[in-house]
Amino acid sequence: MTMPSSDPLGSPLKTGSDIATSLDAHLAQPAVILPTGPGRPSHRMPEGPELHLASQFVNEACRELVFGGCVEKSPVSRNPEVPFESSAYSISALARGKELRLTLSPLPGARPPREPLALVFRFGMTGSFQLVPSDALPPHAHLRFYTAPPGPRLALCFVDIRRFGRWDLGGEWQPGRGPCVLLEYEQFRENVLRNLADKAFDQPICEALLDQRFFNGIGNYLRAEILYRLRIPPFEKARTVLEALQQRRPVLPLPLLQSPELTLSQKIRAKLQNPDLLELCHSVPKEVVQLGGSWTPGTQRTLHLQTRPLQGHEGHREAFLNRLQPRCPRGPASTRTQKLPQSLTQGRGGGDQHPQAAAEPERPRLTPHPWSLRGP
16 A cells, blocks of 8 residues: 655644643644644544545644654444554655545654554544643544654644544555545546446435445535526435436537637636536535635534525425434424425425414524435
8 A cells, every 4th residue: 555645754743842832822723623722622523625634634733743652442332453563653645535545654763663544533513633732632542653752752643522523454455445536536427327227326315415425524614505406406316416427518619618719717717607506526625625614604604504495495494304314303382393284295286385484583403413315
């Protein structure tokens, strides 16, 4: 296996008092994937952009740190022990889709001599990385990497409140996952269009978008935003939506696109103003990364389909909730999903609306429980 390139000697390594000087700077950065404040977990399930931001955080925070000793696992975690010990090693990270590879690379002269070790993490629902003082470990820190003495001791921790996160030794990406929507766009697009005969595309598009064999990195909030931007009904058959992309025509006629009268910026602008579904599967996660993970339901964009019904589909909001989430979310009884109106149980046609439901004022909906058909 080819390890990610890493040059631990490319910049001076911090030890002793230098680590103490830089501690405040490191802790000033978001300690978790989303900038919700140090020590606080993310409020949404990590998807491709969050894994990419996590790798950026690890690389930035650990670039000039020297780690040493054993890797410590919490006794309650069911994940495997990490049989790695070195007097001095560096840590680097690389994300692909919904996975993150962490590489432990012994430095020259480290004892005992050994090869680098790689671990692949899947964050589950609440996984994140934090860099904290070793005497102030956060709760649910299930894997810990400590800096080497001298100087104040820090710990890079994999924190997972619900313990759905996993790590595997060896550094191999999980078999069966498709190309990353963020970093391997051309391969991702080709993989989808080449396999439209697969039975996965018999499903509604809202379900197919969660299939990590084809949409590696897309999850609940991303598929909601993508479908809303294109005004695609979520229960449209996936193959029907995607087959049109195989013969997709340019936004402008080919002679006009090749015309010297159009500047390059005009051609790019025409392309960006008319993206298709697969292009949005790449560009929307990039927007989240560029915003540093601060794209949350409190901003101008609303990320959940049931809070932004498509034109002509307003009457099916409860039906959408019922089909995606058969169990009611936990919470006060007054805020739980209401019983499906009888008029909506008789199909998705334009039947009469339930009079009581129509008269009720709009109330804020709970964030839907992230559901996963094929693993995190």
